[in-house]
Amino acid sequence: MSDITKLTLIETIEALEKKEFSEEELNKAYFERITKLNPKLNAYLEIEKNSCGIPAAIKDVISTKGIKTTAGSKILSNYIPQYNATVIDKLSEQNISIIGKTNCDEFAMGGSGENSAYGPTKNPWDLNKITGGSSSGSAAAVAADLCVFSLGSDTGGSIRQPASLCGVVGLKPTYGRVSRYGLFHMASSFDSIGPITKSVEDAALVLDWISGADGHDSNCFLKASPRRAARGRLAKIGVPKEYFAEGLDPKVKIVIEQAIKKLEELGAEIIEISLPHSQYALAAYYIIVPSEVSSNMGRFDGIRFGSERGDFGPEVQRRIMLGTYALSAGYYDEYYVKAAKVRTLIKQDFEKAFTECDVIVGPVSPTTAWNLGEKIDDPLKMYLSDICTISANLAGIPGLSVPCGFSDGLPVGLQILGKQWDEETILDVGEAYEQATDWKKEKPKI
Amino acid sequence: MNYEPVIGLEVHVELNTKSKMFCRCSADYFGKEPNTHTCPVCLGLPGALPYINKAAIEACMKIGLALNCSINEVSRFERKNYFYPDLAKGYQISQYRWPLCINGYLILDNGQKIRINRVHQEEDTGKLTHRDSETLIDFNRSGVPLVEIVTEPDFRDVQSVRDYAKKLQQLFRYLGVSNADMERGDMRLEANVSVRLVGQEELPNYRVELKNINSFRFMAVAIEYEIKRQIGAIKAGEKLSQETRGWNADKKCTYLQRSKEEANDYRYFPEPDLPEMKVDRLQATVDSIKAKMPELPWEKKERFQKEFKLSISQTAILTESKELADFFEDTVKHGQGHDVNGVQVANHIINKKINIKEVLPTQVIEELRGKKVGIIEDERELEKLAKQAMEENQKSVEDYKSGKVVALQAIIGGVMKLSSGKADTSKLKSILERLLTYA
Ligand SMILES: [Zn+2]
Numbered sequence: 001m002s003d004i005t006k007l008t009l010i011e012t013i014e015a016l017e018k019k020e021f022s023e024e025e026l027n028k029a030y031f032e033r034i035t036k037l038n039p040k041l042n043a044y045l046e047i048e049k050n051s052c053g054i055p056a057a058i059k060d061v062i063s064t065k066g067i068k069t070t071a072g073s074k075i076l077s078n079y080i081p082q083y084n085a086t087v088i089d090k091l092s093e094q095n096i097s098i099i100g101k102t103n104c105d106e107f108a109m110g111g112s113g114e115n116s117a118y119g120p121t122k123n124p125w126d127l128n129k130i131t132g133g134s135s136s137g138s139a140a141a142v143a144a145d146l147c148v149f150s151l152g153s154d155t156g157g158s159i160r161q162p163a164s165l166c167g168v169v170g171l172k173p174t175y176g177r178v179s180r181y182g183l184f185h186m187a188s189s190f191d192s193i194g195p196i197t198k199s200v201e202d203a204a205l206v207l208d209w210i211s212g213a214d215g216h217d218s219n220c221f222l223k224a225s226p227r228r229a230a231r232g233r234l235a236k237i238g239v240p241k242e243y244f245a246e247g248l249d250p251k252v253k254i255v256i257e258q259a260i261k262k263l264e265e266l267g268a269e270i271i272e273i274s275l276p277h278s279q280y281a282l283a284a285y286y287i288i289v290p291s292e293v294s295s296n297m298g299r300f301d302g303i304r305f306g307s308e309r310g311d312f313g314p315e316v317q318r319r320i321m322l323g324t325y326a327l328s329a330g331y332y333d334e335y336y337v338k339a340a341k342v343r344t345l346i347k348q349d350f351e352k353a354f355t356e357c358d359v360i361v362g363p364v365s366p367t368t369a370w371n372l373g374e375k376i377d378d379p380l381k382m383y384l385s386d387i388c389t390i391s392a393n394l395a396g397i398p399g400l401s402v403p404c405g406f407s408d409g410l411p412v413g414l415q416i417l418g419k420q421w422d423e424e425t426i427l428d429v430g431e432a433y434e435q436a437t438d439w440k441k442e443k444p445k446i
Numbered sequence: 447m448n449y450e451p452v453i454g455l456e457v458h459v460e461l462n463t464k465s466k467m468f469c470r471c472s473a474d475y476f477g478k479e480p481n482t483h484t485c486p487v488c489l490g491l492p493g494a495l496p497y498i499n500k501a502a503i504e505a506c507m508k509i510g511l512a513l514n515c516s517i518n519e520v521s522r523f524e525r526k527n528y529f530y531p532d533l534a535k536g537y538q539i540s541q542y543r544w545p546l547c548i549n550g551y552l553i554l555d556n557g558q559k560i561r562i563n564r565v566h567q568e569e570d571t572g573k574l575t576h577r578d579s580e581t582l583i584d585f586n587r588s589g590v591p592l593v594e595i596v597t598e599p600d601f602r603d604v605q606s607v608r609d610y611a612k613k614l615q616q617l618f619r620y621l622g623v624s625n626a627d628m629e630r631g632d633m634r635l636e637a638n639v640s641v642r643l644v645g646q647e648e649l650p651n652y653r654v655e656l657k658n659i660n661s662f663r664f665m666a667v668a669i670e671y672e673i674k675r676q677i678g679a680i681k682a683g684e685k686l687s688q689e690t691r692g693w694n695a696d697k698k699c700t701y702l703q704r705s706k707e708e709a710n711d712y713r714y715f716p717e718p719d720l721p722e723m724k725v726d727r728l729q730a731t732v733d734s735i736k737a738k739m740p741e742l743p744w745e746k747k748e749r750f751q752k753e754f755k756l757s758i759s760q761t762a763i764l765t766e767s768k769e770l771a772d773f774f775e776d777t778v779k780h781g782q783g784h785d786v787n788g789v790q791v792a793n794h795i796i797n798k799k800i801n802i803k804e805v806l807p808t809q810v811i812e813e814l815r816g817k818k819v820g821i822i823e824d825e826r827e828l829e830k831l832a833k834q835a836m837e838e839n840q841k842s843v844e845d846y847k848s849g850k851v852v853a854l855q856a857i858i859g860g861v862m863k864l865s866s867g868k869a870d871t872s873k874l875k876s877i878l879e880r881l882l883t884y885a
Contacts, residue, residue, distance in 0.1 A: 063486075063493040071492070083486045085493060182493040189718035217495050218720050292718055295527050298536020299490045327527070327713035336715055 004029040005145040006443065009202040012054060012148050023052040030055045030099055034146050037446060041122050043137040043146055044100040045070060053097025057141040057150035060101040061108050062193065063182035064088055067098065071184050072106045072116035072134075074311040075300050085182020086214040087151060087193050094209050099147050102137025106313045108153055108186045109293070110134050111161060111385050114376050115315045122372070123166060124444035125410055129369035132162035135196065139166040142196045143444060149197040149206055153183055155190045156285060157364070157389025160401035163196050164364035164413025167403045167442065169430070170196045171203040173211065174421050175396035181216035185296035187289040190393040199440055200402060200430040207423060227424060234266055234432060235425055238273035238357030243388050249367045251407040256363045259404035259414045259433065263361070266436055268429070273356055275349040278391060280342045285390045286383060287326050287339035294323025318379065347395045350417075358425050360417040363388050364401045368410035388415060398423045402430045403439040411442075448644040449680065451673045453601035454653075456636040457614055459593050459624045460570060461505045467569040467591035468496030468539065475586035476630055488589035490534030495719050496523075502591035503546070503567060505623040507728070508735050509593055510547025510565035512617055512742055517725050517732055521546045523567075523717040528710050531581065532572035534588050541566035542714040546723070553744070554609050561598040568592045593623075599638060599649060604666050604673075611635060611662055616743045620768050628661050635659045637669050640686070641676045655690040656700065668693040672700050746771055754778065754788030763796055770795075770802055777807035786814050804855050805871075812867035823870045825877065828861075831869060832878050835860030846882050854878060 004026055007015060015021060021029075027050050038044050045060050046068050058064060061071045063081040065088075070076045088098070105115035113136025114120040121136035123129040124144040131140045135152030139162035142150050152159040154172035163170025171194045178193045185191065195206035204227050212224025239260060244253060264270050297320050302308050312320070326335035353360060365385060375382045392399040397420050404414035414433070418426035434440055466473045469487035486494035507517060522544040525537040541564075550562035572588040574581055595614065601607045615633060618626040626633045636657050640650035654672060659665045672691070679686055688706040693699075716722075725732075741749070743765050750761040750771070765771045777791045794800065794814055813821070822828060836843050839860050845853035857878055861869050 061493075063491075069492075076492070079492075081491065081493075083491070083494075180493075181495050184492040185719075187718070216497055218497055291715060295525050295537050295713070295715070298527055298529070299492070299534065301529055301531075301536055303531055304534075324713065327715050329711045329713075332713075332715070 005033050007148070008198040009054070009148050009205060010199070016054075023054070027051055027053070027055055027097070027099070030147060033144075034100065037144055037146060040127060040446065041124060041140050041144055041146070042119050043102055043121050043140040043144065045072070045103050045118055045137070046101040048098055048100055050097040050099065053095050054148050055099035056091060056096045057100050057102045057138055057147035058088070058098050059104050059108075059135050059138045059150070059152045061104060061153055061184040061186070062087065062151060063184070064098060064101065067101060069101060069184075070118070071108070072104045072118060073313070073316070074117040075305060075307040075309075077117070077307070079305060081182075083182065085193075086179040086216060087210045088182065090210050090212075096209075100141075102135070102141055102150060104136055104138070105134035105158075106316050107184060107293075107297070108134040108155055108158055108191075109315045109319055111157065111382055112370075112375065113137070113162065114372065115313055117313060120372055123369045123410075124446050125167065126369065127446075128371055129410065130165070130372055130374075132165035132365065132369060134158040135162050135170075138196050139163050139168055139170065142166070142168045142198060144446060145443070149195055149202055151193055151206075151210075152196050153186070154192050154194055154393065155186050156289065156393050157386045159192075159194045159196060160364045160389050160399055160413065160415060161386065163401040164403075164415070165369040165411060167411030167413075167439070167444070168196055168198060169200050169203050169403070169434075169440075170194065170401040170413075171207060171423070171427075172392065172399045173207060173423055174398045175393070176217075176219045177207075177211045177222065177398070177421070177423065179212075179214040179217040179220040181214060185292075187292040188296065189292060190289060192393070200400070200427055200434045203400070204423075204427045204431075222421070227427070234263065234268035235358030235429055236269045236271065236356075237263060237429070238271055238353055238360045240273050240275045240278070240353070240360055240362055242275050242278040243362035247366050247384065247387065248363060249407070252363055252365075252367060252412050255405040255407055255412040256414060260361060262436060263429070263433060266432055271357055273353045273360065275346075275353060275360075275391065277342065277345045277349050281346055281391045281394055282383060282387060284339040284342035284346070285386075285394060286322070287335050288343065288394075290319040290323030291326045291336050292323065293319040294321075294327065315379070343394050346391055350391075350395045350397055350419075354419045358418075359429050361429075362415050364413040364415040365389075368407050368412060392417055396420060398426055400426045400430045402434055403442070404433070404437070405439060406442075449641045449677045450602055450644045451669070452599045452640050452642055452650060452653075453607055453669060454599035454638040455597045455601065455607055455610060456638070457595045457611065458634040458636075459509075459595070459614075459618055459626060460632045461502055461591040461593060462622075462624050463499060463501045463505065463591055465499055465501075466589040467499050467502050467567070468589055471589065473590045475590060478586055480582070480584035480586060483586040484588070488534065489585055490536070490588075496539055496717070498720065499591060503723075504731060504735060505591070505621075506546050506565060506567045506593045507732060508621050508623060508739070509595065509618070510550060511732070511735055511739065512621060513547075513550040513552055513562050513565060513595070515547035515550030515562060515565055517728060518544060518546060518548050519725050520544060520722055521725075522722040523720045524714050525717050527713045530571070531583060532574050532588070534572060534585060538569060538571065539717055539720075540568035540594075544716075544722070552610060552613060554606055554613070556606065556609070558600070558606060560600045560606070560610055563596045563598050565593060565595050568594060599640075599653075604669050607637065607669060608662055608666050611665065613743070616766070620740060620743050631660070635665050637665065639669055639672045639676070641673060641680065650686075652686045652688050654686070654688075656693065657690055657703065658692045664693055664695060667698065668700055671698070675700065740768075743768075750774075754792065756788065756792050760792045760796065764792060773802040773807060777810045780807050780811045781814070784811055784815055786811055790814060804858075809862060809867055809871075813871070816868055821870055822865055822868045823873060825873065828869060828874050828877050829881070831861045831864050832857070832874065832881055835864060836878075836881065843882065854882075
């Protein structure tokens with residue numbers, strides 16, 4: 001079968017059950033494709049040759065026992081973890097094998113994939129463009145059919161944004177739905193592990209597999225509950241006017257508006273809503289996140305992991321300095337405490353909005369993938385590209401990115417945000433949209 | 447002009463829980479092969495997360511409640527960020543703004559009430575060993591639960607500090623939360639010392655932190671030294687400032703460790719890896735701790751005085767450890783109906799320096815009654831009994847000969863059985879020792 005690697009996860013499982021091909025053939029097909037295409041894309045940092053299991057790609061900030069895990073950092077260039085993250089153990093119970101560790105912005109800090117110490121990942125739709133980040137390799141690998149699905153992590157949009165820019169499905173679960181045990185800490189109160197897949201249904205399945213309490217992550221206390229069948233009823237959809245403000249590329253805006261129209265045609269009720277504190281989200285985010293980062297990076301003290309702290313890339317250094325400053329005596333109340341209050345207000349914005357609607361839709365990214373190097377010297381511009389995604393992390397709610405069209409040949413993703421713990425409804429909406437459109441059939445030509 | 451000291455005390459106590467504070471590693475690290483009680487969590491490996499040990503939280507609340515604290519409405523863990531090679535994560539999980547227990551007190555023997563500011567939970571660090579030019583790190587201690595008890599600056603003399611520290615040690619042992627052994631580092635003391643003019647109401651605008659004190663005695667001399675040093679400095683017109691000093695036991699003086707300018711900014715902030723703890727969710731635990739709270743040493747002392755009409759010094763000795771107090775009460779119970787009262791038992795235990803590990807309460811009563819009715823003192827009779835007991839306890843005889851001195855107790859016990867507890871213990875002991883040596 002020549003199209004093995006085009007199949008979704010669910011199609012792959014079915015084909016294996018029907019013995020249309022063997023696990024060995026499946027692994028071989030993916031391995032060959034990686035060997036051929038990875039040099040162009042730089043999606044993988046480490047490739048494993050397996051003969052069984054369903055091959056998944058794992059972002060290199062997730063601890064894999066015995067497999068080098070660098071977090072895209074020079075600091076950990078030789079680090080081989082002695083333990084598996086909970087999600088890895090959970091996947092292996094489902095006959096999933098790790099085909100490789102994917103490139104990412106260093107310690108997941110970045111929105112373009114360019115902050116990796118091992119070079120940027122290239123966008124399969126246009127090798128001169130960035131993939132988005134920080135789960136750059138995980139998104140590119142799925143988009144280019146270099147794995148059946150992948151895991152990424154999302155602290156401010158790091159699953160949804162590269163999924164959007166690479167034309168695949170990305171799900172950031174509710175904070176606490178999936179155990180973070182083994183996910184290299186970036187900003188502990190924001191980080192979520194989630195799937196990047198070829199279909200919404202796949203994302204729902206992987207979420208089922210990886211979610212649930214494990215006795216290691218105190219903030220992950222709910223038991224896993226399998227997804228119920230889609231309800232077939234379309235939700236009441238809120239469209240926040242703040243997400244369509246200045247800065248949104250007009251061509252992207254048109255694509256998003258068409259997608260919303262499609263949802264309306266499918267029977268959804270569309271209402272305009274407001275998330276009034278959105279304008280403060282970025283400021284709050286870039287105080288709390290660096291604060292947590294500055295503390296989380298303390299363990300890389302140049303003693304036990306070998307490398308000097310000078311080996312951190314500029315973005316990591318920048319966040320360590322910002323965070324150290326924000327937490328310092330005399331500044332803590334003015335920065336950290338105030339930002340934490342804004343965070344509460346943003347949470348309340350969503351709580352209020354969700355009394356009026358079931359899900360919130362809008363763009364994932366204000367633009368499509370930009371040129372490599374375009375924003376790398378302008379951190380503020382880079383931060384602004386997270387504007388539509390970070391609020392979900394501040395509030396801890398789930399968000400989905402679903403392919404919804406193209407602008408100048410580059411993919412655009414529709415973001416669907418849901419209530420805390422309500423991945424069900426956003427997956428329902430996403431699946432209804434996906435089934436009514438043909439976007440998922442589009443593949444990059446590489 | 448007269449000066450008085452103003453002293454506050456910070457006591458760290460290591461809990462004897464089975465596992466560490468935030469992981470499942472054994473917390474029993476003392477004397478173990480280095481780096482054998484470790485896991486990703488206590489090694490601070492990337493991605494590892496803390497998971498709260500409920501037994502430790504309960505022990506912390508036990509201490510807090512025994513010290514009359516209330517459980518904080520909302521408490522949380524926080525990160526204390528600093529660099530030190532024995533600190534695996536680059537921060538210690540501790541409590542700062544939201545301690546678990548607050549606003550307690552402890553009443554000293556002299557009646558003074560020492561206010562307790564907080565009783566909070568934290569974790570221990572690893573341990574460094576310097577060998578020649580190398581420094582070795584052992585992470586077995588990393589993450590072992592610690593409780594910190596902080597007083598208000600209520601002490602005005604060294605004797606009170608000593609009394610307080612001893613009382614805490616006794617409390618920890620009564621509650622069974624720690625061995626509180628100073629030498630092993632189970633219990634560590636830090637004193638904040640400053641001086642002011644007698645009659646001055648407000649607190650001095652500086653304080654000197656005394657660290658690394660590993661015995662009650664050193665603490666007393668270090669504080670005394672520091673008080674003299676500070677008064678001397680003030681009289682000489684010096685301005686004292688915030689600093690940390692250590693105690694040099696050889697030179698018998700304190701020395702500057704860190705000045706105000708060098709003080710760490712710990713950048714405390716809420717530990718994002720752990721949820722906050724709310725008192726309403728802890729209420730069931732609080733209730734059950736209160737219900738199961740053992741009689742505290744000072745309560746026992748008061749009851750012994752009332753119930754058995756003992757003197758203050760007698761009760762002080764008898765309640766020193768829970769084991770001795772229990773032994774005393776058991777003995778009194780056995781004495782009932784034998785015409786033996788509490789005062790007699792107390793006198794006997796104290797005066798004869800009864801070793802409670804070697805003697806049974808019934809034996810004490812027998813001894814006491816023996817004063818009245820036939821204790822066997824005849825050496826030949828005792829020797830006969832001793833030989834018989836040795837024959838019946840061959841194993842103990844062998845053990846004794848192979849160096850296990852404690853085996854003697856089993857043989858003494860045998861003689862007691864044969865003689866219905868009437869053998870004179872001290873005579874019997876020397877007879878047995880002689881027989882065993884030449885047997
Ligand atoms: Zn451990």
